[in-house]
Amino acid sequence: SRKLRSIRRQANVLAAVLVGISLLLAGKFVMDRVPMWQEAKRQQLGTMAVVKLMESLIELSLERSLVQVTLTLPAPLSEQHRAMIEQQRRKATAGFAAMRETLTLLGTPQARAFLSDFDARIAPLGVLRADVDRQLRLPGDRRDAAVSARWAAEVPAMISGIANRRTSVRGPGDMVPAAVSLREEVQYLAWAVREYGGRERTF
Numbered sequence: 001s002r003k004l005r006s007i008r009r010q011a012n013v014l015a016a017v018l019v020g021i022s023l024l025l026a027g028k029f030v031m032d033r034v035p036m037w038q039e040a041k042r043q044q045l046g047t048m049a050v051v052k053l054m055e056s057l058i059e060l061s062l063e064r065s066l067v068q069v070t071l072t073l074p075a076p077l078s079e080q081h082r083a084m085i086e087q088q089r090r091k092a093t094a095g096f097a098a099m100r101e102t103l104t105l106l107g108t109p110q111a112r113a114f115l116s117d118f119d120a121r122i123a124p125l126g127v128l129r130a131d132v133d134r135q136l137r138l139p140g141d142r143r144d145a146a147v148s149a150r151w152a153a154e155v156p157a158m159i160s161g162i163a164n165r166r167t168s169v170r171g172p173g174d175m176v177p178a179a180v181s182l183r184e185e186v187q188y189l190a191w192a193v194r195e196y197g198g199r200e201r202t203f
Helices: 002-070 079-106 109-122 125-136 145-163 178-202
Strands: none
Touching: 002 079, 002 125, 002 145, 079 109, 079 125, 109 145, 125 145
16 A cells, blocks of 8 residues: 555665664774774784894894804814704894884884894894804814904894894884783893893803
């Protein structure tokens, strides 16, 4: 009947209005939450990068210690020690690559600035490694003491310089959760104890 059709028409209009209101509210909810999700993702990437950086610096520190001790041995580098050194280099290289990938995903000006600074600080490492490799192939009494001294001085300074820049991956206004900040500080202190204690034992 005409009355029934009118009721149905009104019901359809009301349903359409309710759906429209629901979609508008859902859209507003999503739009309100998007910045929060983006910020959470940004903080996650920053934390991942710092964690990977410190892990990689530990691997580099272990390489530094291993090379420094090996340079004091009288015989040319053994295959066993060579394998140990190469393993440490692979771990450090892989870790730095993962850090770089994470900071590239982060894509902030601070992340790009950190990578630029990191590249400048880590650049001399390849030359230092090549120099010590040449010395390690020689008997102890034929090695250049200056190369050993450079390794002992420059690599620790490189490691410390990079570690001290770790917080610069974030902007000055970033709101880092207290639990995350505490975790990073504990990790840094654990690294510092291991790094500086390792240097003292090596010397």
